[in-house]
Amino acid sequence: MLFWYTVAVLLSLAIFSFLWKDNPLYKFAEHLFVGTMVGYTIVMVFSQIIMRKIVDPITLAVHNHQYLNLISLIIATLIGLLYLSRFSQKAQWVSRYPISITVGFWSGYAIVTSFKTNILTQVRGTVVDDMGAPLLNGELLGDFIKSPSWSSLDLAVSGPLLVFGVIVVLIYFFFSIKNENPMVRFANKPALLYLMLGFGASFGYTFMGRISLFIGRMNFIFNEWWPLLKQTIGG
Amino acid sequence: MKKILFLALVVLVSLSFAAAVKAEEERPLYGCELNLYDTPNDDGISVELEFMPLSSPDEVPQYGIDLYVDGVFMNTLTVVNAQALFIYTVPTDKRGAEVRAEVFAYDAEGTRQGPVQVEKAISTAQWYYSDRIGAFIWSMLFIGLIMILIGKAKKGQDIFIRRIAGLEAIDDAVGRATEMGRPVFYIPGTSIIDDIATLASLNILRPVAQQVATYETPFSVPIKDPVVLTVAQDIVKEAYMAAGRADLHDEGMVYLASVGQFDYAAAVNGAMVREKPATVFLLGMFWAESLMLAETANTVGAIQIAGTDATSQLPFFIAACDYTLIGEELYAASAYMSREPLLLGTLKAQDMIKGAVIFAMLLSLVFMLFGIDSVMNFFFQ
Numbered sequence: 370m371l372f373w374y375t376v377a378v379l380l381s382l383a384i385f386s387f388l389w390k391d392n393p394l395y396k397f398a399e400h401l402f403v404g405t406m407v408g409y410t411i412v413m414v415f416s417q418i419i420m421r422k423i424v425d426p427i428t429l430a431v432h433n434h435q436y437l438n439l440i441s442l443i444i445a446t447l448i449g450l451l452y453l454s455r456f457s458q459k460a461q462w463v464s465r466y467p468i469s470i471t472v473g474f475w476s477g478y479a480i481v482t483s484f485k486t487n488i489l490t491q492v493r494g495t496v497v498d499d500m501g502a503p504l505l506n507g508e509l510l511g512d513f514i515k516s517p518s519w520s521s522l523d524l525a526v527s528g529p530l531l532v533f534g535v536i537v538v539l540i541y542f543f544f545s546i547k548n549e550n551p552m553v554r555f556a557n558k559p560a561l562l563y564l565m566l567g568f569g570a571s572f573g574y575t576f577m578g579r580i581s582l583f584i585g586r587m588n589f590i591f592n593e594w595w596p597l598l599k600q601t602i603g604g
Numbered sequence: 605m606k607k608i609l610f611l612a613l614v615v616l617v618s619l620s621f622a623a624a625v626k627a628e629e630e631r632p633l634y635g636c637e638l639n640l641y642d643t644p645n646d647d648g649i650s651v652e653l654e655f656m657p658l659s660s661p662d663e664v665p666q667y668g669i670d671l672y673v674d675g676v677f678m679n680t681l682t683v684v685n686a687q688a689l690f691i692y693t694v695p696t697d698k699r700g701a702e703v704r705a706e707v708f709a710y711d712a713e714g715t716r717q718g719p720v721q722v723e724k725a726i727s728t729a730q731w732y733y734s735d736r737i738g739a740f741i742w743s744m745l746f747i748g749l750i751m752i753l754i755g756k757a758k759k760g761q762d763i764f765i766r767r768i769a770g771l772e773a774i775d776d777a778v779g780r781a782t783e784m785g786r787p788v789f790y791i792p793g794t795s796i797i798d799d800i801a802t803l804a805s806l807n808i809l810r811p812v813a814q815q816v817a818t819y820e821t822p823f824s825v826p827i828k829d830p831v832v833l834t835v836a837q838d839i840v841k842e843a844y845m846a847a848g849r850a851d852l853h854d855e856g857m858v859y860l861a862s863v864g865q866f867d868y869a870a871a872v873n874g875a876m877v878r879e880k881p882a883t884v885f886l887l888g889m890f891w892a893e894s895l896m897l898a899e900t901a902n903t904v905g906a907i908q909i910a911g912t913d914a915t916s917q918l919p920f921f922i923a924a925c926d927y928t929l930i931g932e933e934l935y936a937a938s939a940y941m942s943r944e945p946l947l948l949g950t951l952k953a954q955d956m957i958k959g960a961v962i963f964a965m966l967l968s969l970v971f972m973l974f975g976i977d978s979v980m981n982f983f984f985q
Contacts, residue, residue, distance in 0.1 A: 488742065505973055
């Protein structure tokens with residue numbers, strides 16, 4: 370166990386050495402990483418795709434006399450095999466067929482799903498909140514005017530700010546309207562402000578996630594490997 | 605008049621009392637409401653069961669529901685009487701299966717009584733997912749607009765696209781690499797070919813490769829996905845031929861760096877440090893490797909032009925790169941550079957749909973101010 374832990378620590382340190390400069394240790398770790406990953410992927414593709422998605426279903430279809438299913442599996446496999454035409458100079462154009470089928474299928478498949486999840490649900494979330502209450506809510510503004518407080522202000526303005534932000538950012542991403550257009554000129558600065566505020570928050574959030582990954586690695590070195598090393602050497 | 609009203613009132617009250625007493629008399633001892641119906645919007649492989657206990661928990665502390673699929677006993681559901689609605693999805697694993705549910709009541713002594721109610725339902729498949737009608741209408745509108753506008757673009761009608769800052773810098777960036785005698789790196793993201801960002805990036809790859817070929821600048825395109833590799837190889841080859849510099853084309857320019865996320869990042873970082881590119885394009889879909897690539901490019905002194913629709917990675921590109929194409933600008937860039945009618949028409953249609961969405965959203969918001977949600981439900985179902 371100590372041996373493999375030590376290998377993990379040394380490889381971690383070899384990767385971290387890139388922060389200093391490119392060096393033979395980093396090159397070794399990089400090549401080992403890439404080689405291992407390629408080998409692992411080949412095994413995974415064989416066991417999870419070739420065996421599980423092709424060989425096993427075909428065998429099962431033959432066994433169960435499901436010939437329609439068998440035909441569809443064989444057709445799909447043959448289309449997939451067309452990729453291998455890349456190895457022939459003369460026939461490599463054939464590899465465009467599986468690519469066009471894949472891209473065409475996914476593009477079509479994604480249209481309605483994208484509309485539902487990325488547009489309709491998002492826009493609905495700009496009109497009403499999760500509880501179904503409207504984001505532009507005159508009552509909340511009235512509550513704030515009657516009894517001003519930070520919480521009532523937050524409730525009153527967060528909805529309108531969200532609605533305004535969505536609209537100006539949408540206008541910012543109009544590409545077929547000239548920059549001189551008054552609507553675009555009006556929306557540009559607030560849209561950029563909204564975008565940068567969003568990106569800033571996202572940056573901080575993700576950065577903290579990365580720091581926790583680094584802490585995890587240090588934790589492995591100092592709290593797992595080092596005590597194990599001391600214990601083993603100490604007998 | 606008053607007497608008549610008084611008499612009517614007395615009659616009404618008496619009738620209500622009588623009805624209540626009759627209802628009490630008719631109320632079954634082990635009362636419950638069982639509703640069994642085919643699951644809507646599914647593939648016909650399940651049935652929905654709704655059960656509401658009506659007896660008091662003192663009378664019937666627990667119910668049991670025996671489930672049969674095509675006459676074969678499946679299992680028993682135990683429902684503790686909390687006087688609350690119990691919902692369960694009965695899986696049938698095949699279409700057209702008849703599900704039968706028999707409710708039994710367990711009295712205070714634990715004796716099983718019944719069946720007190722029996723219901724049946726058949727699982728059937730639906731041809732259309734009715735919750736998607738809104739998305740279907742919007743999609744049809746969008747597709748229709750695209751078809752019309754592509755037709756117009758093909759006929760030669762000029763479709764205006766505003767200037768995008770990052771794209772103006774491409775000439776300078778490639779020129780810089782030429783002057784410095786160092787290579788240009790083009791990273792088309794780390795996603796697969798089906799990703800829209802990858803397709804947009806591959807559309808930009810062609811004009812960039814053409815420019816690189818014209819300037820006779822060394823070019824390197826490390827790829828993560830094997831299918832993207834095949835497409836990118838063809839694009840770069842065609843671009844070199846279009847630039848009239850097929851002699852400069854080398855198959856090794858576009859290569860598979862690695863197939864995993866971080867090993868790809870390690871491989872490309874290593875290549876950047878060794879080859880010291882003057883210009884790095886990071887256009888496409890990226891995940892956590894975005895900052896690693898952008899920072900390494902910055903360390904070797906390269907000018908970076910980045911673009912992605914991954915909102916979580918955009919902050920890193922904005923912080924670390926010289927120019928960043930934000931979200932949809934990446935798609936617009938491919939139309940702007942290629943001037944293909946297909947892309948121009950799509951971009952114009954996108955703008956029109958965005959306008960329609962803003963209009964529908966504002967209309968919904970106004971109606972919601974008056975408590976009317978039907979407009980919102982109509983547009984954004």
